[in-house]
Amino acid sequence: MHLALAENSLTGVIPSFLSNLTGLIKLELAANFFTGKIPPQLGALAKLEILYLHINSLEGTIPNSLSNCTSLREISMIENFLSGDIPSELGEKLQNLQKLYLLNNSLSGEIPVTLSNLSHLTLLDLSVNNFSGDVPHELGKLKNLENLYLHSNNLGGRSGNSPLSFLTALTNCSFLKKLHLGSCLFTGNLPVSVGALSKELYYFNILNNKVTGEIPGSIGNLSGLVRLNLWYNFLDGRIPATLGKLWQLQTLDLGRNRLLGTIPKDMGNMTNLGWLDASDNLLTGSIPFTLGNLSQLRYLFLSQNHLSGNLPIELTQCSLMMLLDLSFNALRGSIPREISSFSKLALSLNLSNNYFQGEIPAGIEKLVYVLAIDLSENRLSGAIPSLIGSCISLERLNLSHNMLDGTIPEALKLITHLKVLDLAHNQLTGDFPIWIINGQFLMHLNLSYNILTGEVPNTRRFNRSSFMGNLGLCGGSELLGLPRCEAQKQKQKRNKKFYHVLAITLSCTLLFLVLVAVFVCRFFFKKETVNLSHSKLMSSPINFGNRTFTQRELEIATAEFDEANLLGRGSYGSVYKAIIDDGNSVVAVKVLHEESIQSLKSCKRECQILSGVKHRNLVRMIGSAWSSQFMAIVLEYVGNGNLEQHLYQKGSEIGSCKLKLRERLGIAIDVAHGLEYLHEYCSVQVIHCDLKPQNVLLDSDMVAHVADFGVGKLILADKLREHVSTTDFLRGSIGYIPPEYGQGIEVSTRGDVYSFGIMLLEMMTRKKPTSELFSDGVDLRNWVDSAFPDHIMDVLDTSLKQEANSGDSSCALQRFKQCCVEMLDSGLMCTQEDPQKRPLMSSVVRRLENVWKEEGY
Helix, strand or coil: CEEECCCCCCEEECCHHHHHCCCCCEEECCCCEEECECCHHHHHCCCCCEEECCCCCCEECCCHHHHHCCCCCEEECCCCEEEECCCHHHHHHCCCCCEEECCCCEEEECCCHHHHHCCCCCEEECCCCEEEECCCHHHHHCCCCCEEECCCCEECCCCCCCCCCHHHHHHHCCCCCEEECCCCCCEEECCHHHHHCCCCCCEEECCCCEEEEECCHHHHHCCCCCEEECCCCEEECECCHHHHHCCCCCEEECCCCCCECCCCHHHHHCCCCCEEECCCCCCCCCCCHHHHHCCCCCEEECCCCCCEEECCHHHHHCCCCCEEECCCCEEECCCCHHHHHCCCCCCEEECCCCCCEECCCHHHHHCCCCCEEECCCCEEEEECCHHHHHCCCCCEEECCCCEEEECCCHHHHHCCCCCEEECCCCEECCECCHHHHHCCCCCEEECCCCCCEEEECCCCCCCHHHCCCCCEEEECCHHHCCCCCHHHHHHHHHHHHHHHHHHHHHHHHHHHHHHHHHHHHHHHHHHHHHHHHHHHHHHCCCCCCCEEECHHHHHHHCCCCCHHHEEEECCCEEEEEEEECCCCEEEEEEEECHHHHHHHHHHHHHHHHHHCCCCCCECCEEEEEECCCCEEEEEECCCCCEHHHHHCCCCCCCCCCCCCHHHHHHHHHHHHHHHHHHHHHCCCCCCCCCCCHHHEEECCCCCEEECCCCHHHHHHHHHHHCCCCHHHHCHHHCCCCCHHHHHCCCCCHHHHHHHHHHHHHHHHHCCCCCCCCCCCCCCHHHHHHHHCCCCHHHCCCHHHHHHHCCCCCCCCHHHHHHHHHHHHHHHHHHCCCCHHHCCCHHHHHHHHHHHHHHCCC
C-alpha cells in the first residue's frame, strides 16, 4: 500500500490514525505544511519501507518507536524543526535501512555509535544541525556507505583525541563516493591515511574548518577525485606535487590557507581542471608555464600571494578562460599581447597591484565579452589604446595608479554599458572629454590627479573627488570645487558694456509693452478667461517619449483594448499588449484612469522630464497619446512577466519558486541601479512612490526593469495640492509604504529605499508584507530581524533552503549563507523606521555588487 500526499499544501498535525494502515509500505507526506510532532504511533507500521516527511514544519524529537518499523529502507526528515538526539534504537533495529536524511534540522548531541550497525546504509546525511563531539570511528563498519554528509555542525573532537582520526576508519568504506565535512569545528592535521580512502571517492570537501599542518602527499592516490575543496583552513607547508596525479580533478580549491613555496609544475597534468583557486596564501616563485596545459581551465584565482616573475605566455593557451585573477602579487614584465587568446573571458581580468610595465597590449580588444578589467596599481605606460573600445561588454574599467599618458580615447564611447571608469593617478593630458559624462550607465568616474585641461560641464552626477588634482580643469557646478573658467571671465568682461546698453534699451521697450498690454487685457480678458482651460489642454499636449500616437491608433494596436491583450491593472491605469508599425514592434500601452489624467494635467513639465529618463533597468517610454478625455503612455514591452509572478507562480505563498539565489541577487542589483539613477543621476530627482514586485518587470535574460517610476509622485503632488492625505492616496500598495507617509510626511527618496528593503526581504523569504502570518504587531521586517543573523534559515524561502543544501557546488554552504545574510541585512537597513538612518541607493548598490563579486557570480 502506498499513500502519496506530497506537495498538497496540507496543514495541521500528522494524524495518528495513519498507524491503522498496517499494510502501508510507502508514506509520502513531504513538502506540505504539517506542524507538531511526529506521531509515535507510526511505529506500528511494521511493513513500512519508505517514510518521507521532509520539507514541513515538524518539531519535537524523532520518536524511538520508529525503530519498530524494521522494514524501513529510506527515511527523509530534511528541513523541519526537529530537535534532540538521534534515538540509538534506530541503529540497533533498522537493519534494512539504506538511506537516512536528517539534513537541516536542529538535532543535537553526539552521533550515535549504533548507526554503525546499519550494514546496508549507503547514504547518511546529518548536515546542517547542531551535532557535537567526535565522529564515531565505528562508522568505518558501514561497508556499503557511498555518501556521508556531516557539514555545518559543531563536530570537532575533544581533548586527547585527534579530531580527524575517524578518516582512517573510513578507509574501510570501499564504496565511498562523496564526503562532505565542511563548516564544522575540525582541528588538527589531515592524516596520511586520507590517501587510502575509497578509489571511488570523487567529492571531498572539508572547507571552512580549522585544519592545520600540511596537505598529505598521499591525497594524490585518490585517483577518482573530481572535486577537492580545502578552502579556508590553516593548512601550511607546500602544495604536494602528487596533486598532479589527480588527472580527473575538475575543481581544486586551496584558497585562504597558509600554504608556502611554489606552485608545483605537476599541476599542469590535471588536464580536466576547470576551477583552480589558490588565492590568499603565502605562495612564492613564478607561475609555472605548465598551467598552460590546462585546456579546460575556466576560473583561475592566484591573487593575494607573493608570486613573482613574468606572466607566462603559455597561460594564454587556456582559451576557455572566463575569469583570471592574479592581483596583489609581485608579477613583473609586460602583459603579453597573446592575452587576446582569452577571447572567451566573460567575467573579469584582474592583474592589479603588481609590477607590470610597458604598454597595454593591443590584443586586449579581443576581450569582447569581459565585464571587468582591472590593471590598476602597476607601472604601465604609454597611451590608452583606442582599440579598448572594442571591449563592448565592459562594465568596469580600472587603469588607475599607473604612468599612462596621452589623451583619453574617444573610442571609450563605444562601451555603452560602462558603469565604472577609473583613470586616476596617471599622466593623461588633453581637454576634458565632455562626452565621458554622458554615459547612460556610468555611475562612478574618477579622473583625478592627471594633467587634464579645459571646462567641465555643469553636472551633479559626480563629486569633486572625480576631478581633483587636475590643475587645468575649471567650471562645473560649485560642488566640484573647480575654479571658474578664465574664458568665462574674459567673456563677461567684454560683454559688460554691451549689457549696459542692452538694459537701457530693454527698459524702454518694456515700458511701451506694458502700456500696450494694459489696453489688450481690458479688451480680451473676459473671452480669454472662458477659453483658457480648454486652450491649454488642446494646444499644449504632453508628449512622452519621441512619438505621438492617436487614440485610434492605439485602439487598433490593442484590438479595441481587448481583454485578451490585458497585461495587468495598477494604481493608475490598465496595461495592454499592443502591436504597432505594421506588426513589426510589440509595445505595452498604459491607459490611465480618468482621475490620473486630471492629476497629470497640472504636471506638464515633470511629465516631459520623465519621458527623457533612459536607463537599462528602467522601462523606457516610447511615446504617448493625449486628448481631453484619454491619455495613454506607450512603453517598451518587457515580456517575461513581473517579479511577483516569478515569486508566486501559483498566485500565493504556497508552492515553490524557481528563482535561484544568483537570480534574486541579480534582480535586486538591477532594481537598486534603477532607483539609484532616478534618485541621484537623473537631471531632476525622481521618486518612484510605488515600488513593489508587481512593478519590477523581467526580460528573457532575467534582467529587471523598474516600471511606473515617477507617475505616482506626479499624481501625488496634485493630490497634495487638493489636501488629500498620503495615507488615502497610497493605500493601494499597503505593506510597501514607509511608516512616515502615514503621518503625512512629504514623499522622499528614503521612502523608495524603504519599499526596496521590504521587497528585498520578500524576495528572500517569499512572504508578502501583507501575509496572514503577520499579526499582533509582527510584520515582515521584525519577523526577519528576530531570526537575524543566527537563525536566518528559519525565515528563508523553502526553495533557497533546498538550493543551499544541494552541497555539490564549489560555492559552499557557508558562502551561500553569508550571501543570504548580506542580502537580508541590506533589507533590514533599508527598512529602518527612522528615514534618516536608511542608506542611499548608491550605498545599497555598492554593497550588493560586492556580494555578487565575492560569490564569484
